[in-house]
Amino acid sequence: MQKNAITPSREENYPEWYQQVVGQADLAEMSPVRGCMVIKPWGYAIWERIQKILDERLKATGHVNAYFPLLIPLSQLEKEAKHIEGFAKECAVVTHHRLIADGKGGLKPDGELEEPYVIRPTSETIIGTMYSKWVQSYRDLPILINQWANVMRWEMRTRLFLRTSEFLWQEGHTAHANALEAKEETLTILDLYQKFVEDILAMPVIKGEKTESERFPGAVNTYCIEAMMQDGKALQAGTSHFLGQNFAKGYDIQFSDQQGQLQHAWTTSWGVSTRLIGGLIMTHSDDNGLVLPPSIAPYQIVILPIYRQEEEREKVLAFCKMLQEQLQKQLWQDERLRVYIDQRDLQGGEKNWQWIKKGVPLRLEIGPRDLAQNVISFYRRDQEVKTRINLASDEFMAQASDILDEMQVHLFKTAQDFRSQHTQEINSFEEFQAYFQNQKDTLSGFALCYALDTPEIEARLKDLKVSARCIPLGVEHSEGRCIFTGEKTAQKIIFARSY
DSSP: OOOOSSSSOTTTOHHHHHHHHHHHTTOEEEOSSTTOEEEOHHHHHHHHHHHHHHHHHHHHTTOEEOOOOSEEEHHHHTTSHHHHHHHGGGOEEEEEEEEEEOSSSSEEEEEEEEEEEEEOSOSHHHHHHHHHHHOOBGGGOOEEEEEEEEEEOOOSSOBTTTBOSEEEEEEEEEEESSHHHHHHHHHHHHHHHHHHHHHTSOOOEEEEEOOGGGSOTTOSEEEEEEEEOTTSOEEEEEEEEEEETHHHHHTTOEEEOTTSOEEEOEEEEEEEETHHHHHHHHHHOBTTBOOOOTTTOSOSEEEEEOOSSHHHHHHHHHHHHHHHHHHHTOEETTEEOOEEEOOOSSOHHHHHHHHHHHTOSEEEEEOHHHHHHTEEEEEETTSOTTOOEEEEHHHHHHHHHHHHHHHHHHHHHHHHHHHHHTEEEEOSHHHHHHHHHGGGTSOOOEEEEEOOOOGGGHHHHHHHTOEEEEEETTOOOOOEEOTTTOOEESOEEEEEOBO
16 A cells, blocks of 8 residues: 555544645745745746736736735824724834943844834735825726735734745736726736636636625625645635725825815725645645645656666656657647756656656656656546556657646536535534534535524634635525525625635
8 A cells, every 4th residue: 555645634633734744845844934924936936927927917807917016004004994904913013213232242123113013914005095095086097006026914823835924925916997897807807817717727616705804994895715635624725805095095096086076085005925835735636635736736747767777767768858858849728838957966766756746737657667668657636646657659649738738627627526525404403504514524614504693603613613714705595594594695705614
């Protein structure tokens, strides 16, 4: 029986399994700064893929990039009371502008600032302040700006990629002349996120609106995409907020309309973060390590030269380089195939397992026997790690793109089937209670229930450590009764434990 590369297994200890996958794939590790991570080259290469593809898609919809300061004056945050109340406990505050010697061989803060600065937890406030200067007339609208940046939110319990004090993200901030245009923008971005996460990360998601208690501080409506992880928990994979005129009034974003009347703008904000990498890991990976869909993998194909004697080396490497060159000429999803030859002086088994744990979609082993038989031996990461496939060289070259297509579709379908199998419609609070109490011993997942969006249900959810994930969009239901209040409603809400 084959021994797994990752211990413990998912079934034995899912949180520790996750940490082991991250570590053994060499994605990231915790830094000396409490709660902050170092994203290592392989992990950052995945983030660069996310950045590249998402940035292209955002620009294709008319958005442009800009950059705003990391430090936000406290007085600016205070202008939007609901917003700052939602983030106050997570804010990191800068109070001094220099260091001096403490006389004991160390340093101490000196030069207290007249006004403290907050390290951005999100940028609505600083961007709203700038928009108030840039917007004078309806002709200045819409403003469609995106920022790639880092943010800081103090976290008590950290987990690599999923919840760290500092993380990377993109945050879009737009301003519009009317509510309809701003609402359309909010939902356009939600659709863009869904398509990106499903097509590129192969993560099936549910689009929905957040309940009042889960809404972004200061927003009128918050929309989200929710994914199910392999332990049945939900992961919020992206959000898009319709802010109405709340922030425009707080930061005085006003314009003269076509009739010469002064109006407040309608604004939106939206974002995804390095949390997507955590979701990617927990959606596809197995007990041998990371599994990457071909669309997001930094390398889609890794070629492993195998030779025992020095005289074999030259022929094997020459063939590998020829193979790499030919594969890199091929286009898949409008990009050239990403192919790497691993020539490190390591034993073949060790190299092979390193790439298994890094999740590379296709591993090719090329040795003298393969050259003699004109055969390509390869392994698919979406299959058992020992499942070897042999194809004639010309056949493999002709089928490489089709194989990557199959893998991308297979990973999405597997995750979609898993979500379907672990989503249950529930019609009473007793059934709801039993469903989530049983999750301590048996993996459950999402509960879809008739429910009203009322504060009264929060206490009952808290006892079960469950939250309302979203009200699914575009789904019509016949009338039923709220499982919490017994009142009639045609609305269903998805509930789950979550990250």
